[in-house]
Amino acid sequence: MNAEPYIQIEGITKSYDEVTPIKDVSLSVYKGEFFSLLGRSGCGKTTLLRVLAGFEEVTSGRILIDGIDITNLPAYKRPVNMMFQSYALFPHMTVYQNIAFGLKQDGLGKSAIDDRVKEMLSLVQLDGFGDRKPDQLSGGQRQRVALARTLAKRPKLILLDEPLTALDKRLREETQFELVNIQEKVGITFILVTHDQEEAMTMSTRMAVMEDGKIRQVGVPHDVYEFPNSRYVAEFIGSINLFDGITVEQGTDYVLIETPEIECRCHATHTGTLPLGSNVTLAIRPEKIMISSTRPEQAYNWTKGIVQEIAYLGDVSIYYVKLDSGKMVLATLPNLLRLTDRSFQWEDTVYLFWRSENSLVLTA
Amino acid sequence: MKLKTLSSIFLGSKKKLVELAQHNNSKFWLEIVPLLWIITFFILPLLTVFKISFAESVFGIPPFTEIFTVMKNYMFEIKLSLKNYITMFRDPYYVTAFINSLYLSVVSTILCFLIGFPMAYGIHRVRDRLKTIFLLLVSLSFWTSFLIRIYSWMSLLSVNGMINTALIKLGIISSPIQFIGTYFAVALGLVFCYLPFMIFPIYAVLEKVDKSYIESAYDLGCRPTKTFWRITVPLAKSGIISGSVLVFSATIGEFVVPELMGGADSITFGRVLWNEFFTNLDWSMSCALSIGMMLIITIPIFMVRKSEII
Numbered sequence: 001m002n003a004e005p006y007i008q009i010e011g012i013t014k015s016y017d018e019v020t021p022i023k024d025v026s027l028s029v030y031k032g033e034f035f036s037l038l039g040r041s042g043c044g045k046t047t048l049l050r051v052l053a054g055f056e057e058v059t060s061g062r063i064l065i066d067g068i069d070i071t072n073l074p075a076y077k078r079p080v081n082m083m084f085q086s087y088a089l090f091p092h093m094t095v096y097q098n099i100a101f102g103l104k105q106d107g108l109g110k111s112a113i114d115d116r117v118k119e120m121l122s123l124v125q126l127d128g129f130g131d132r133k134p135d136q137l138s139g140g141q142r143q144r145v146a147l148a149r150t151l152a153k154r155p156k157l158i159l160l161d162e163p164l165t166a167l168d169k170r171l172r173e174e175t176q177f178e179l180v181n182i183q184e185k186v187g188i189t190f191i192l193v194t195h196d197q198e199e200a201m202t203m204s205t206r207m208a209v210m211e212d213g214k215i216r217q218v219g220v221p222h223d224v225y226e227f228p229n230s231r232y233v234a235e236f237i238g239s240i241n242l243f244d245g246i247t248v249e250q251g252t253d254y255v256l257i258e259t260p261e262i263e264c265r266c267h268a269t270h271t272g273t274l275p276l277g278s279n280v281t282l283a284i285r286p287e288k289i290m291i292s293s294t295r296p297e298q299a300y301n302w303t304k305g306i307v308q309e310i311a312y313l314g315d316v317s318i319y320y321v322k323l324d325s326g327k328m329v330l331a332t333l334p335n336l337l338r339l340t341d342r343s344f345q346w347e348d349t350v351y352l353f354w355r356s357e358n359s360l361v362l363t364a
Numbered sequence: 365m366k367l368k369t370l371s372s373i374f375l376g377s378k379k380k381l382v383e384l385a386q387h388n389n390s391k392f393w394l395e396i397v398p399l400l401w402i403i404t405f406f407i408l409p410l411l412t413v414f415k416i417s418f419a420e421s422v423f424g425i426p427p428f429t430e431i432f433t434v435m436k437n438y439m440f441e442i443k444l445s446l447k448n449y450i451t452m453f454r455d456p457y458y459v460t461a462f463i464n465s466l467y468l469s470v471v472s473t474i475l476c477f478l479i480g481f482p483m484a485y486g487i488h489r490v491r492d493r494l495k496t497i498f499l500l501l502v503s504l505s506f507w508t509s510f511l512i513r514i515y516s517w518m519s520l521l522s523v524n525g526m527i528n529t530a531l532i533k534l535g536i537i538s539s540p541i542q543f544i545g546t547y548f549a550v551a552l553g554l555v556f557c558y559l560p561f562m563i564f565p566i567y568a569v570l571e572k573v574d575k576s577y578i579e580s581a582y583d584l585g586c587r588p589t590k591t592f593w594r595i596t597v598p599l600a601k602s603g604i605i606s607g608s609v610l611v612f613s614a615t616i617g618e619f620v621v622p623e624l625m626g627g628a629d630s631i632t633f634g635r636v637l638w639n640e641f642f643t644n645l646d647w648s649m650s651c652a653l654s655i656g657m658m659l660i661i662t663i664p665i666f667m668v669r670k671s672e673i674i
Contacts, residue, residue: 102585102586105584105587
């Protein structure tokens with residue numbers, strides 16, 4: 001990864017008459033990265049993608065690709081290609097003509113176009129499909145043609161707008177890995193827009209979580225999941241248990257938190273300074289919580305409750321435990337044993353406990 | 365589009381009826397109403413016309429010979445005469461009328477396309493609020509009587525009309541131009557009256573074309589003008605064809621415009637038909653002409669449909 005960012009988005013704002021879908025967004029993407037923009041619908045991620053493609057003009061800010069300012073270039077002059085959610089394959093053209101379309105605009109020779117189209121078709125494993133029309137292809141095949149068409153011009157940046165949502169679950173999972181493999185093979189920088197966090201986490205090298213036209217957090221998937229910087233990101237990515245509390249003791253690498261929802265104090269790993277008595281949120285992922293039928297021996301980080309629901313998902317089960325305070329806590333346990341041997345049942349009183357380094361203190 | 369549904373009802377009716385009757389659900393009754401309607405008001409009259417076209421003209425009531433006669437001993441007599449059809453293809457009067465109609469119709473269809481496509485595209489591109497206004501303006505011409513519109517054009521184009529007066533006052537011409545009675549006037553009248561039939565189908569298709577096709581073409585490096593010709597126009601093909609079929613089939617049988625705005629030489633199918641029926645009282649000949657014209661119009665349309673363009 002180069003130290004110099006390849007794509008620089010500098011203070012982009014996009015406003016329409018009454019709404020501002022993008023508010024002062026700055027972002028750097030490095031060469032060869034698979035970057036994801038993740039967010040709920042209406043968070044501005046698609047608008048940002050369309051700004052990069054050149055379909056929307058920015059109100060203020062700059063976009064640089066490889067050091068060149070492309071902010072005011074029209075879409076047809078940008079070294080950027082987009083794969084549309086609907087794929088937008090031209091229905092009156094064959095697969096071959098669709099892939100060749102962009103190359104023709106570059107004025108490439110006939111034999112050069114032919115070579116490139118063949119190469120693209122074999123890259124997406126559709127050799128021999130050149131003469132078909134888009135309506136003679138399955139959803140998965142159309143998706144590959146769309147990918148081939150975006151790759152064909154070897155752009156500096158490829159934008160993918162929810163490319164997998166039209167596929168069924170099984171095919172989607174297969175395609176995720178294939179897309180990553182192809183991206184690694186061609187080495188082009190990808191920016192993907194998705195609302196599906198699993199998709200973003202599986203495929204991307206880094207991701208940005210967007211909310212209300214702003215970027216909330218940027219990082220590698222692992223960091224965003226394990227160390228969310230805010231309540232919003234923590235709740236958006238995966239599921240999480242949140243407890244509101246106040247700090248009562250501060251050490252060099254820990255804080256003690258008191259929360260009305262848990263009977264004992266919580267000991268959480270935390271560097272940085274927090275004034276005593278500040279309002280914080282304690283966050284614990286369900287898979288980090290352990291369940292026991294006897295009271296754990298630790299002084300901190302445990303609580304007691306009654307199993308209300310058990311959601312059996314096959315590989316894991318999610319236990320919904322109601323604490324004495326009335327708070328519902330989720331705990332995920334892998335199903336190491338067969339269902340009949342389950343150690344906890346409905347209405348069982350159980351103890352929940354977790355390790356200090358697995359809980360997180362959120363201040364935002 | 366209408367033709368498509370009609371023909372599908374024709375072609376699929378027998379099989380469908382049986383299938384639907386077996387299902388015996390409410391859908392059957394939903395579908396049988398339009399079917400009965402079409403049989404009563406379209407197929408039966410058409411068959412009557414078809415029958416009369418094989419009769420011969422006589423003086424009397426009705427003014428044609430009987431084709432089916434019931435005789436004694438349970439015998440039938442069927443007298444079919446191909447005289448009308450032979451006359452139609454032999455007599456240069458009818459052939460000329462047909463060629464004239466075809467010529468006028470093709471020219472007006474092309475003109476309607478050349479004017480209608482830019483209009484439809486323009487309406488498609490303006491803001492939503494303006495769209496409604498423009499569409500209303502296009503359909504506004506339907507709200508005035510067809511005849512009044514034609515008479516207005518006649519007065520505009522007449523020797524003492526506004527256009528001639530203006531041109532003379534401006535010094536462009538010295539003596540008035542005789543517009544009325546020319547092919548130009550007929551074509552103008554036809555284009556004026558049938559332009560909306562071209563605009564609406566093209567507009568409807570353009571509205572349905574997914575914007576991402578256009579964006580995708582830009583994205584792949586295609587300039588806007590080229591995108592228009594390479595993507596927009598081909599994707600509007602079905603609208604262009606429906607519009608052309610509508611204008612073509614409406615203008616080829618047109619009677620009023622050629623009669624009022626055309627001269628003695630612009631003899632068209634519609635005028636010939638009128639003459640045969642109302643002046644010569646030759647029902648069988650006019651029926652044969654109708655059938656002939658219908659075949660001549662429908663055959664190219666079905667050929668177009670076969671090639672799966674519509």
